Amino acid sequence: MFIYILAAVFNFVDLKKVSAARAYSILSLIGSVLNLAALVAMIIVNRRLPLATGYEFLLSFALVMVVIYRFMVIKDDIRSAGGFVMLIAALLLFAAAIQIPGNYNGSGPLMPALKSPWLGVHVLTAVIAYGGFALAASLAIMNLAGEMEPKTSSSIYNLVAGSFAMLSLSIVLGAVWAEQAWGTYWSWDPKETWAMITWIIYAIYLHLHRRQGWKGKKADILVIVGFIIVLFTFFGVNYLMSGLHSYS
Amino acid sequence: MLHTGIILVLIGGGINSIYGQTAQIIIKEGDTISVSKLISSKSAFKLKLNKFEIKFNPDGSPAQYYSGINIISEIKPLVKASISVNHPLKYEGVKLYQESFGYLVVTQAENGGKKIGKTIKEGETIKPPGTSRIVRVYKYIPNYNPQYGMETKTLRPDNPRVMFSVYEDKNLLGVGVARLGEPVKIDRDTIVKFKAIKLYSVINAKTDPGLSFTCIGGVMLVVGVFLALFISQLLKPTNMAGEDGSKDILAEDNH
Numbered sequence: 001m002f003i004y005i006l007a008a009v010f011n012f013v014d015l016k017k018v019s020a021a022r023a024y025s026i027l028s029l030i031g032s033v034l035n036l037a038a039l040v041a042m043i044i045v046n047r048r049l050p051l052a053t054g055y056e057f058l059l060s061f062a063l064v065m066v067v068i069y070r071f072m073v074i075k076d077d078i079r080s081a082g083g084f085v086m087l088i089a090a091l092l093l094f095a096a097a098i099q100i101p102g103n104y105n106g107s108g109p110l111m112p113a114l115k116s117p118w119l120g121v122h123v124l125t126a127v128i129a130y131g132g133f134a135l136a137a138s139l140a141i142m143n144l145a146g147e148m149e150p151k152t153s154s155s156i157y158n159l160v161a162g163s164f165a166m167l168s169l170s171i172v173l174g175a176v177w178a179e180q181a182w183g184t185y186w187s188w189d190p191k192e193t194w195a196m197i198t199w200i201i202y203a204i205y206l207h208l209h210r211r212q213g214w215k216g217k218k219a220d221i222l223v224i225v226g227f228i229i230v231l232f233t234f235f236g237v238n239y240l241m242s243g244l245h246s247y248s
Numbered sequence: 249m250l251h252t253g254i255i256l257v258l259i260g261g262g263i264n265s266i267y268g269q270t271a272q273i274i275i276k277e278g279d280t281i282s283v284s285k286l287i288s289s290k291s292a293f294k295l296k297l298n299k300f301e302i303k304f305n306p307d308g309s310p311a312q313y314y315s316g317i318n319i320i321s322e323i324k325p326l327v328k329a330s331i332s333v334n335h336p337l338k339y340e341g342v343k344l345y346q347e348s349f350g351y352l353v354v355t356q357a358e359n360g361g362k363k364i365g366k367t368i369k370e371g372e373t374i375k376p377p378g379t380s381r382i383v384r385v386y387k388y389i390p391n392y393n394p395q396y397g398m399e400t401k402t403l404r405p406d407n408p409r410v411m412f413s414v415y416e417d418k419n420l421l422g423v424g425v426a427r428l429g430e431p432v433k434i435d436r437d438t439i440v441k442f443k444a445i446k447l448y449s450v451i452n453a454k455t456d457p458g459l460s461f462t463c464i465g466g467v468m469l470v471v472g473v474f475l476a477l478f479i480s481q482l483l484k485p486t487n488m489a490g491e492d493g494s495k496d497i498l499a500e501d502n503h
Contacts (some may be wrong), residue, residue: 022419069472109305109307109309109311111309111310112310112311112312112332112333112334113333113334114312115311115312115333115334116334155442156498161477161478162477163476164472164473164477165474165478168469168470168473169473172469172470175466176466179459180334181333182337182345182347182454183270183343183345183452183454184454185462186261194401206477233336
């Protein structure tokens with residue numbers, strides 16, 4: 001099982017270069033398949049969805065981002081962000097790989113607090129939201145770098161809108177679960193607080209998007225800032241702060 | 249709708265912070281505590297802890313914590329229930345949550361013919377007869393393994409030990425690790441035994457009068473988000489990229 005995972009990690013290390021288009025396609029496809037295989041292996045071994053630990057979250061996150069990207073490539077023919085998408089995926093999986101030693105026992109039984117039907121939906125919506133935000137940020141970076149394709153701006157908006165809806169759902173479901181597990185739906189836990197900050201930033205983006213002066217550069221920057229906050233909500237809170245969410 | 253939802257959530261939260269109550273019930277097996285003395289409920293009731301149990305996984309980690317309780321009410325029939333993490337109990341407007349648990353060490357000290365017994369929490373002390381020395385039960389280690397030092401290897405008590413310290417006139421004389429029932433010589437004629445471990449459960453009792461507001465608010469929030477962002481998109485078949493298009497769509501959102 002670990003070989004699966006290691007392979008997924010290393011094969012996802014891909015190229016930022018669009019000129020090697022064919023190599024990109026093949027490698028990224030192999031990477032995605034291995035990523036998926038690793039997740040499936042975890043499902044079979046643990047007999048639950050891979051959403052309980054930080055490690056599992058990262059693998060799911062990377063795959064969702066790449067899958068959404070594939071959809072967009074097919075639907076809207078947006079190819080420019082491919083390099084960044086793969087780079088982010090590679091970094092995420094690298095972060096996951098660093099955790100492997102600590103995870104030999106990690107893929108085990110869930111602790112009592114995690115034994116709830118809410119775990120699945122709360123984390124799944126978060127994974128989808130994060131995947132979307134990561135992709136939107138990738139597109140925004142390419143936009144700023146000057147490689148604009150006609151539908152990019154609307155794609156970014158759609159991505160952020162969809163991810164925002166997922167994030168809203170994730171936060172609310174988290175609150176529902178918290179009420180059931182701890183008796184409080186909101187405890188200003190670092191993760192909750194930073195998730196709310198993330199939510200507010202993207203809400204600002206969505207509100208400002210219709211205003212004339214905010215299209216283009218400023219909007220892109222906001223999308224990227226939003227994703228940086230997402231990363232902080234995930235990594236920063238987990239590793240720099242302690243609280244109810246530290247294990248995820 | 250989205251924004252109304254947010255306001256409702258804030259109202260609910262506000263009501264809760266002013267009128268909501270919370271009380272921590274620390275109770276050992278066999279004891280009965282009057283909950284209504286700690287927190288206001290629709291009718292008076294007491295809680296008796298029959299048994300606190302930890303179910304373990306094969307690897308020794310905890311699978312679930314169960315508090316088997318009786319709810320004793322003067323006006324309603326007896327309720328037997330089990331509270332566990334993620335499975336709280338609602339009774340007469342009060343919600344009871346399994347929060348945590350702790351250990352009690354049943355300790356006995358004797359000197360010559362004199363014996364005293366005390367059930368103490370981790371960190372507490374016992375003064376044995378016939379000596380000026382004091383023994384502190386420092387920590388209970390369910391699965392003692394020297395490799396792990398003072399930390400237990402698993403929560404399941406595969407190799408239980410009691411870690412204790414001995415003091416004389418506030419000076420630390422030494423630290424030791426004893427098995428359950430093992431006699432420990434504290435002083436010339438004084439023997440201390442840590443006979444058994446008892447568990448106590450920590451149950452959190454809460455009332456939340458603003459909860460219905462918050463729930464409705466939460467639902468409205470989520471529905472509102474989906475409505476604002478997507479339904480309008482379905483109604484207007486033109487693409488979102490157009491500046492006029494997006495202006496109209498968001499303006500249509502009547503909360």
